[in-house]
Amino acid sequence: MPDPLLACRFLDFNLPSPLVLASGIIGTSPALMARAARAGAGMVTAKSCSLRPREGHPNPTALDWGGGLINAIGLTNPGAAAEVEVLRATRRLLQPLGVPLIASIFAGTVEEFRQVARIIQQAGPDLLEVNISCPNVSDEFGTPFAALPDSAAAVTGAVRQEVTCPVAVKLAPNVPNIARIAAAVVEAGADAITAVNTMPGMVIDAAAGRPVLSNRVGGISGPALKPIALRCVYEIRRAVAVPIIGVGGVSTGRDAAEMLMAGATVVGVGSAVCYRGVSAFEEIGRELVALMKQYGYPSVEAIRGVCHR
Amino acid sequence: MPDPLLACRFLDFNLPSPLVLASGIIGTSPALMARAARAGAGMVTAKSCSLRPREGHPNPTALDWGGGLINAIGLTNPGAAAEVEVLRATRRLLQPLGVPLIASIFAGTVEEFRQVARIIQQAGPDLLEVNISCPNVSDEFGTPFAALPDSAAAVTGAVRQEVTCPVAVKLAPNVPNIARIAAAVVEAGADAITAVNTMPGMVIDAAAGRPVLSNRVGGISGPALKPIALRCVYEIRRAVAVPIIGVGGVSTGRDAAEMLMAGATVVGVGSAVCYRGVSAFEEIGRELVALMKQYGYPSVEAIRGVCHR
Amino acid sequence: MNRKDVCGSSGLPRPFRLVEVRRENRSVCSFFFDQEMPARPGQFVMAWLPGLSEKPFSLAGASPVRLTVAAVGAFSQAVHALRPGDRLWLRGPLGRGFTLPPEGSRQKLVLVGGGYGTAPLLFLARQAQAAGHTVEVVIGAKTGADLLLGEEFEQMGISPHLTTEDGSAGRAGVVTAVLVDLLAAADSPPAVYACGPTGMLAAVDEVCRQAGAAVQLAWEAYMRCGIGLCGSCEVGEGWLVCLDGPVFGQNPVLNPPG
Amino acid sequence: MNRKDVCGSSGLPRPFRLVEVRRENRSVCSFFFDQEMPARPGQFVMAWLPGLSEKPFSLAGASPVRLTVAAVGAFSQAVHALRPGDRLWLRGPLGRGFTLPPEGSRQKLVLVGGGYGTAPLLFLARQAQAAGHTVEVVIGAKTGADLLLGEEFEQMGISPHLTTEDGSAGRAGVVTAVLVDLLAAADSPPAVYACGPTGMLAAVDEVCRQAGAAVQLAWEAYMRCGIGLCGSCEVGEGWLVCLDGPVFGQNPVLNPPG
């Protein structure tokens, strides 16, 4: 169990820790998600799922380029119907641990978002994350919904109507004014915001004279994303009052503290699993506790948003 | 003089090297710009100037955060009238070196862009770079013009009418679809595109519980920007045919080669001056020559855009 | 469980130039490259051929890098088509390798290889001998024509026990039959290292458990990212072969992570 | 000219906890911190007080870090208001420091300090003595009440030559008068190191040039970024004090970069 100092509230949930397994990282099976929870995650997010199964892109699909990671997995998932079973089994494993489950959905049209939400709703996730920001499938789906306030709000409103559980909308960092998008989705009914998804990038191998990822473009995560994510969370916190799952480049307890200080309510962790293994949650949690003690923060609540004071 | 292997064409210029001093880095005085040229820059860009003088933001204004730099200098400049003198003196120093001078302008309204362009035009720069993408003054000026195709095109068209020299428009990486913005500014008359400006970010000091930059938000440059910039240049190259000044995170000859492979015509260098001193141009040029020999590229021309083949 | 402790940042693929190709049997060749890699036996690399794909292969040697590859499909066939001077891009070393007993403890090790799984064991055997351990090797395959690397072990002074399922060479049957005998004959249980098809590994694990012998198994699974993100290499209830393995101290399918 | 060779990534500001404050004279205090910094004499730090500003100061010592600060305006006064236990954030070391003659060459050095410019010379004197060189020191100030660090040099066995413009202590006049005498008296020209107001540095440079003595001058300029980007610290025709200096081997105003 995480240190009691890490206990905190998020929406109506009492979480053992503010650290959240981010979507797409080992969120593919009940056992892996339960493992993240046992390792100290306070919530876990499943891999984004779409209406129909997706194989994803061919290899290479993910790389460590030195300053962070880049990936274009291509939203590999078994499709919404099969995902319901994965989520149900995951819930059974998470319940005794007191760790809420976040389902994540993805689609190419507003109508399809509705459909996927309706199906996934059957699994009874604690929170539904609406991924309108995946950069790695834009060849298929065009500019992500997260690009404009209107399209972001349209998806949010549609999904909001379909489900009874709270809804978080996951935003993209490559927009001119993320606060406006945040305001639009909150206006449209989002209960929380997840910020941010990966930043579109490209890694080129000069010897080969070509991009390394088979998809050429991929999403940047890890350390290089951290200052971008902190800025996004900071700007969103200034614009809206709903809880924020702050994600991007958090690899240490200090990173987690910075994310909370920027205004995150809880902190997503993804790429750090590659750098530190699944025990990243345990280690980041321990480091965060040490930092809270060093700087005299009595609770997670006390750190949140201090940069805004 | 740079190695003859680096000689290349850009618009109507015969450049000694494809390496370009990026705007805002030591582009404040004739002597400094001439120094960059003597160190091997094939073109130099002056610091962006505005109609009236600007002091810029208070310190801290620039930091090395480990994965790259972040800065919010705040467009410190002596104002367009005084800048004309700086540019004239710079041209005199650059002419014997065969190094073209790029002036850079910035304003808060389309009309003001016109005015600044008209004034700077008197200095007879070889190219005018229109900075519609500075992220560090958005508190004063709102969302940059680079955010939307229409506003980007409006500035481009206005400036294009005012000046006789070729015009490059400098784009921002934090947009959902940079290719569309590029297409819009080319349509509006841009002769070249500079991509990219810095990516908005924030560095927080957990011990202080606050952002380190006095402006809180700043622009990320250096290594962390490289994969973002490569992707932007790659997407722009697919969309338009005009020359591209590819800028972002180039610190080595290999980085420069990757930027050319992504589709850049020439390669901007900024933050590397902090990492390697003004001799960065010499060193990067030497490394690029070595790489060209190793991989059998007979000219800069031959490397350009190989990722698109 | 801290990956940085194990093998640092996995980094980008780097081009390695092929120096020598050696045919090992009708479907397997060894590829020797121009550079070294600081790696342990049991660790693997993701090998990239631009425009084709990127696939996992165990290191059969690290100084210089050596891969021993069975031609089974498009990618491995393309590797087989490489000629000296050609390049293959390698990313790694990845994963956790085998752990040898403490240097100087002069223990007796039994290495059990099936198919191309024998390749990393050759790398392991060299290090084990250099560290002063005694190495016994069991090599299995379907037929005699599929047996691998026996001669190289011989050159190291190790006479491998050979088994083939069809009895065309060595003892007829599977490697575990030999292993059972070796374990029964030993005064104290030796440390067992195995690499091969997962069915074989499960059988080796079972035999060792019954004999009380410590075992290290180099597992395999379908890999995409190779660095613990995508979940495609999961085996059992939550093990990631790329991150937690490929070498496990027990059958990962039967023993869920703690 | 390669910054990485000189002092690596400049990094983020880190909090240093103040351990001791020592008053040096009516306007200058020394601040001793709880940590070390791998730095050379002549290098500087950017000192940050969150919410106020960030300003450059020379290191007057590195193990532990010591700053010797004159209270001249808002920031330096705020530093003077710090009490033991308080934190000051430092980013650095930045710039290129002084270079000592080769260890063991046992040369004679003359250190010339004006105002708080004497602070980095104390750091330099300690290293020079430890390296076996003989150190002579000249300290100048407006009045006797502004003289700095004389006692600390005395404790090191160095009797500094003192000068004051008003003649209230030591020799009346400026440091260069003493320097001229020292250079004239020397058998071979000593290596001269100077730090202080730029007017003084220019005079020292001139005197040394005439005497054929090698000189190193720690220049000052208005600094913003401190890492070679913004151009605000330019002196002469294209020198950046933060990147190329602060220590120069000649008067940077008179000698443009090559």
Ligand SMILES: Cc1cc2nc3c(=O)[nH]c(=O)nc-3n(C[C@H](O)[C@H](O)[C@H](O)COP(=O)(O)OP(=O)(O)OC[C@H]3O[C@@H](n4cnc5c(N)ncnc54)[C@H](O)[C@@H]3O)c2cc1C
């Ligand atoms: C840790 C590890 C170490 C390995 N070491 C070696 C080795 O030293 N020598 C060797 O010859 N082979 C090794 N393999 C297997 C090797 O990766 C496959 O043979 C290769 O990927 C086949 O690709 P292909 O395109 O030639 O064949 P395909 O036609 O794509 O597939 C043939 C078979 O190879 C396997 N395979 C295909 N793709 C993958 C993948 N991405 N990950 C894992 N398995 C896959 C599957 O079983 C498939 O049925 C190893 C695999 C793993 C996981």
Ligand SMILES: Cc1cc2nc3c(=O)[nH]c(=O)nc-3n(C[C@H](O)[C@H](O)[C@H](O)COP(=O)(O)OP(=O)(O)OC[C@H]3O[C@@H](n4cnc5c(N)ncnc54)[C@H](O)[C@@H]3O)c2cc1C
């Ligand atoms: C390389 C270097 C080393 C220095 N070392 C020391 C030292 O060891 N001890 C010490 O007391 N002072 C040192 N200084 C000077 C110190 O930076 C200034 O005294 C300080 O910045 C004053 O700030 P303030 O807010 O107190 O005063 P202000 O009222 O802001 O300014 C007073 C004067 O200080 C100078 N100054 C102000 N801001 C800056 C700045 N950003 N950069 C440079 N000069 C500035 C100007 O001359 C100004 O007129 C050094 C400066 C440089 C460039």
Ligand SMILES: Cc1cc2nc3c(=O)[nH]c(=O)nc-3n(C[C@H](O)[C@H](O)[C@H](O)COP(=O)(O)O)c2cc1C
């Ligand atoms: C391999 C990988 C796969 C991802 N897949 C998804 C996904 O399916 N859905 C989603 O919303 N985000 C996905 N993401 C984005 C992460 O959830 C997260 O927003 C991003 O990686 C930034 O966090 P990090 O720096 O901690 O990794 C993925 C990220 C990675 C690295």
Ligand SMILES: Cc1cc2nc3c(=O)[nH]c(=O)nc-3n(C[C@H](O)[C@H](O)[C@H](O)COP(=O)(O)O)c2cc1C
């Ligand atoms: C300190 C600093 C100041 C800058 N000022 C300007 C500017 O005035 N105008 C502009 O167009 N870009 C400016 N930039 C952006 C650079 O020109 C360049 O686009 C960016 O830094 C990415 O390149 P780099 O990674 O090589 O530094 C500035 C960048 C830095 C680091």
Ligand code: FES
């Ligand atoms: S291959 Fe992706 S998690 Fe192992």
Ligand code: FES
């Ligand atoms: S202080 Fe910015 S260049 Fe020196």
